Amino acid sequence: MELTSDFPEGELKERLNKLQLIIRSLDSALIAFSGGVDSTLLLYVTHRVLMDRVMAVIAYSPIYPEKEIQEARKLLEDWKIRYCVISSKEMEDECFVSNPPERCYYCKDNLFQDLWSMAHEKGYRHVLDGSNYDDLKDYRPGMEAGNKLQVRSPLQEAGLTKQDIREISRFFYLPTSEKPAMACLASRFPYGVRLEVEQLKQVELAESYLYSLGFQNSRVRHHNRVARIEIPEEEMPRLLQVKDRVVNKLKESGYYYVTLDLQGFRSGSMNEVLEDDQVST
Numbered sequence: 001m002e003l004t005s006d007f008p009e010g011e012l013k014e015r016l017n018k019l020q021l022i023i024r025s026l027d028s029a030l031i032a033f034s035g036g037v038d039s040t041l042l043l044y045v046t047h048r049v050l051m052d053r054v055m056a057v058i059a060y061s062p063i064y065p066e067k068e069i070q071e072a073r074k075l076l077e078d079w080k081i082r083y084c085v086i087s088s089k090e091m092e093d094e095c096f097v098s099n100p101p102e103r104c105y106y107c108k109d110n111l112f113q114d115l116w117s118m119a120h121e122k123g124y125r126h127v128l129d130g131s132n133y134d135d136l137k138d139y140r141p142g143m144e145a146g147n148k149l150q151v152r153s154p155l156q157e158a159g160l161t162k163q164d165i166r167e168i169s170r171f172f173y174l175p176t177s178e179k180p181a182m183a184c185l186a187s188r189f190p191y192g193v194r195l196e197v198e199q200l201k202q203v204e205l206a207e208s209y210l211y212s213l214g215f216q217n218s219r220v221r222h223h224n225r226v227a228r229i230e231i232p233e234e235e236m237p238r239l240l241q242v243k244d245r246v247v248n249k250l251k252e253s254g255y256y257y258v259t260l261d262l263q264g265f266r267s268g269s270m271n272e273v274l275e276d277d278q279v280s281t
Contacts, residue, residue: 003045003049004017004020012164012167012168015158015159015160015164016168018157018158019045019154019155019157022152022154023045023050023154024049024050026050026128026152027050027053028053029050029053029055029127029128030054030055030118030119030122030126030128031043031046031055031056031057031127031128031130032111032112032127032129032130032151033056033057033072033083033130034058034068034072034130035058035068035069035071035072035075035176036182037165037166037169037177037181038130038132038155038165039129040075040130040174040176041155041165041168041169041172041174041176042128042130042154044172044174047079052082053124054081055081055084055122055124056081056082056083057085057115057118058073058076058083058085058086059085059086060085060087060088061087061088061090061091062091062185062197062200062201063184063186063195064185065182065185065204065208073085086114086118088107089110090107090110091197093106093110096110099191101139101141101271102141103186103191104145105142105144106145107184107186108141108145109148109149112145112146112149113149115127115151126152127149127150127152128152128153128154130155131143132153132155132156132160132161132162132165133155133159133161136156166178181217181267185200185204186200188221188222190223193224199222202253202255203220203222205253206220206253207219207220209249210229210231210246215235215239217231218230218265220250221261225257226256226257227257227258227259228259228261229246229258229261230261230263230264231260232265236260236264239260
């Protein structure tokens with residue numbers, strides 16, 4: 001189905017056309033769906049092109065905030081797209097829970113193997129994920145697992161950046177067009193700190209509280225008994241206005257100290273401690 005007839009002419013339209021061509025060549029596909037900006041656009045375009053030959057799969061695990069899972073399910077139900085929820089097994093993998101810098105590789109390796117098993121069982125010819133072109137510039141060990149298991153990343157193949165994806169999402173009035181980026185909860189822990197369900201839930205509750213106060217683009221980095229809050233610099237004055245409430249709530253959840261990172265919000269800040277030769281920049 002043609003998507004771009006009314007889309008403004010230019011390079012972005014060419015990349016969107018390329019995305020359609022890539023997807024049209026796939027015949028049928030299973031999509032790893034998180035409900036984020038990238039996977040939502042991928043699913044939207046894939047469903048428009050392949051129709052009933054696409055299925056979304058949501059992974060359920062302590063590393064994924066419950067709010068994100070519920071939002072993803074609601075979107076799929078609103079769109080009437082076939083989907084299922086699976087329980088991912090990365091917390092049973094010692095290589096993952098020991099939390100090395102290549103942690104994401106083991107997570108994606110487990111997930112993609114499960115998705116391929118489901119694809120073979122249900123007759124889908126491809127497994128897709130929402131990696132975008134910008135991800136090639138970051139430290140993304142999960143992409144190595146995707147490459148090994150022949151998972152396709154159509155957004156990346158089409159050269160679509162995060163900014164491109166948001167612009168296209170706005171054009172199609174997708175509800176995720178302005179949604180803040182969301183990484184799994186394991187990214188809140190320093191490398192080498194063992195991942196435990198109780199601490200993952202502690203971070204989830206702390207971030208949910210910040211979200212309820214209107215800080216949608218925020219992270220609570222977990223440093224044992226210290227919570228290091230990251231929010232955009234322009235929102236810091238507003239946080240300080242409610243700091244007593246925030247401190248009390250986070251102490252209730254188990255933290256002894258609550259700090260505000262003066263560098264502000266930045267994705268992947270835990271990667272800053274890695275050696276330069278470990279991270280692609």
